[in-house]
Every structure is written in C-alpha cells, then in structure tokens.
Amino acid sequence: MFPETKNGYTYEDCKATADWLLAQTDVRPKVGIVCGSGLGGLADMLKNQVAFNYKDIPNFPQSTVHGHAGRLVFGTLKGRPCVCMQGRFHLYEGYSIQKITLPIRIFKLLGVETVMLTNAAGGLNQDFKVGDIMIIKDHLNMPGFAGNNPLSGPNDERFGVRFPCMSDAYDRELQQMAMDVGQELGYGDFLKEGVYCVLGGPSFETVAESRMLHKLGADAVGMSTAPEVIVARHCGMRVFALSLITNQVVMEYDSAEKANHEEVLQTGKERAEQLERLVSTMVTKIDQKLAFSIVV
Numbered sequence: 202m203f204p205e206t207k208n209g210y211t212y213e214d215c216k217a218t219a220d221w222l223l224a225q226t227d228v229r230p231k232v233g234i235v236c237g238s239g240l241g242g243l244a245d246m247l248k249n250q251v252a253f254n255y256k257d258i259p260n261f262p263q264s265t266v267h268g269h270a271g272r273l274v275f276g277t278l279k280g281r282p283c284v285c286m287q288g289r290f291h292l293y294e295g296y297s298i299q300k301i302t303l304p305i306r307i308f309k310l311l312g313v314e315t316v317m318l319t320n321a322a323g324g325l326n327q328d329f330k331v332g333d334i335m336i337i338k339d340h341l342n343m344p345g346f347a348g349n350n351p352l353s354g355p356n357d358e359r360f361g362v363r364f365p366c367m368s369d370a371y372d373r374e375l376q377q378m379a380m381d382v383g384q385e386l387g388y389g390d391f392l393k394e395g396v397y398c399v400l401g402g403p404s405f406e407t408v409a410e411s412r413m414l415h416k417l418g419a420d421a422v423g424m425s426t427a428p429e430v431i432v433a434r435h436c437g438m439r440v441f442a443l444s445l446i447t448n449q450v451v452m453e454y455d456s457a458e459k460a461n462h463e464e465v466l467q468t469g470k471e472r473a474e475q476l477e478r479l480v481s482t483m484v485t486k487i488d489q490k491l492a493f494s495i496v497v
C-alpha cells in the first residue's frame with residue numbers, strides 16, 4: 202500500500218502518511234520537535250494529546266533503541282499546536298538515511314514551519330562539562346562526506362532544490378532567542394554553543410577519532426540530527442537544534458572513563474526539566490513571532 206522506492210519514499214508516499222495523520226487529529230502543528238536519547242519527556246509536556254505508536258503509522262520505521270519510546274505525539278505546548286517525535290531513528294539501526302529522515306518530510310506536509318531537534322552528545326570541547334546544553338550553530342556531516350546524504354537520489358522539486366545551501370542551516374535568530382531565554386531562565390553557567398559532528402555509530406569513538414574530530418572543529422559528537430537538519434532545510438523549514446552533553450568524550454589513553462549509553466540516559470534524566478523549559482519557552486516565543494509576522 203505504501204511501497205518504499207529505491208531511494209526512499211516518493212512525495213505521494215509522504216503525503217499519504219501526512220494525510221492519514223491529519224485525518225485523525227484536529228491539531229495543525231506549526232512546530233515539530235524531535236526528542237533525543239533520554240529526552241522524550243518533552244513530548245509528555247504536550248496537552249490534549251493525540252498519540253500514535255510508530256508501528257501504527259503507514260511508512261514509519263520502528264524505534265529500536267532504549268530511550269526512544271516510538272510515539273508521534275500531537276498536542277499543544279503552552280497553548281501552541283505542536284507535533285513531537287518521542288524517539289528518532291538512527292543509521293546504525295540499519296535503516297537507510299532516507300528512511301531515518303522520512304518523518305521530517307512528513308512534518309513539512311503536516312504544515313510544520315519550524316523544527317526543533319534535541320540530541321544527546323559527547324563533549325569534545327574541553328570547556329564543556331557533562332550536563333551542559335549546547336546550542337548547535339553548525340555541523341560536520343561525516344556520513345555525507347562518504348556519499349551518504351539523505352538527499353542522494355532523484356530530487357523532487359516539490360520538496361526543494363537539487364543543491365540546497367547549508368551555510369545558514371541553523372537559524373541564527375532562533376540561536377539568539379535560545380541564548381536570551383537561557384539567560385532569563387538562569388542557565389548562563391551551562392548554556393554553550395558549538396559545532397556538532399555526526400558519525401554513523403553505534404560504536405563510540407576511539408581516542409584517535411575523538412582527537413581528530415576535535416582538531417577538525419567539532420565541539421560535540423553524536424549519531425543523529427545532521428541528516429534531519431539537511432532534509433528540513435531542503436524543504437524550507439527553519440531549524441533550531443541543541444545537544445545535551447551527556448558525557449565527556451575520552452581523549453586520553455590512560456583515562457578510566459568508558460562511554461556508555463546508560464550514562465547518556467542518566468544525564469538526560471538529570472537535565473530533562475531544564476531542557477524542556479528552554480524548548481517550551483522558545484515555542485511560545487516562536488509562535489508570537491509567527492503571529493506578529495502575519496499581522497504586519
């Protein structure tokens with residue numbers, strides 16, 4: 202009924218999934234949120250929820266990673282209509298890069314204008330501490346260097362152009378808004394900004410790899426987000442993204458530290474409330490801005 206094409210899904214497939222969802226909820230989301238590992242509590246903040254298990258949504262992959270619940274939640278966040286992925290997909294789960302980014306195109310066809318992404322990441326910047334929240338200002342898309350880009354394959358102009366610009370991928374106004382909201386909320390000590398580097402995972406980095414990434418200009422390393430950002434920008438949505446620094450990446454051979462997913466989830470739990478407050482406050486401000494720009 203919803204066949205996967207060689208290079209992912211067609212526009213019609215995405216539209217069929219979006220229409221299927223829209224037929225079952227009155228919520229018309231303007232903001233789409235993607236929750237990172239252990240950060241799914243954001244979705245629980247939505248009121249008047251209409252939630253779908255991924256397994257029930259036509260075309261959707263299944264979440265296979267602990268800390269990713271596998272639910273698409275529609276609802277209102279402080280009165281603003283939103284849709285939230287409680288769990289995302291990763292390359293290392295064995296899905297194609299087109300498949301892990303499919304929900305972003307569905308966001309677009311649901312009417313979403315702004316995408317907010319969160320992730321858990323390891324800190325490479327020596328000034329970062331576990332628990333810091335890093336506003337992402339740019340990315341290094343390592344799978345893309347090797348030809349694994351979500352836009353590979355035939356381009357459908359209904360989504361966007363063949364060669365989209367990425368030098369402005371992360372919306373600068375939203376980055377400034379996050380800084381301002383963070384200051385208002387008293388997060389000055391742990392709110393940082395930096396460059397996120399995506400690797401394929403699931404193995405964590407060796408010492409040599411971590412040192413190389415740091416030298417290349419990465420402040421944090423993870424296994425997601427950049428492909429979603431590319432797809433969101435390709436189809437014209439604004440993007441804001443942040444990393445929760447859940448662990449310090451091991452950069453010394455004599456370190457006793459060992460990266461592990463349990464620490465990632467534990468740090469998520471400890472910072473969840475502050476992260477949720479930052480994102481939800483931003484949603485109200487984004488919504489005011491949209492309303493304002495329609496009035497003037």
Ligand SMILES: O=P(O)(O)O[C@@H]1C[C@H](O)[C@@H](CO)O1
Binds near residue numbers: 236319320423465
């Ligand atoms: O979905 P995100 O990018 O938050 O998940 C990170 C990367 C791996 O999936 C996992 C490693 O602990 O957390």
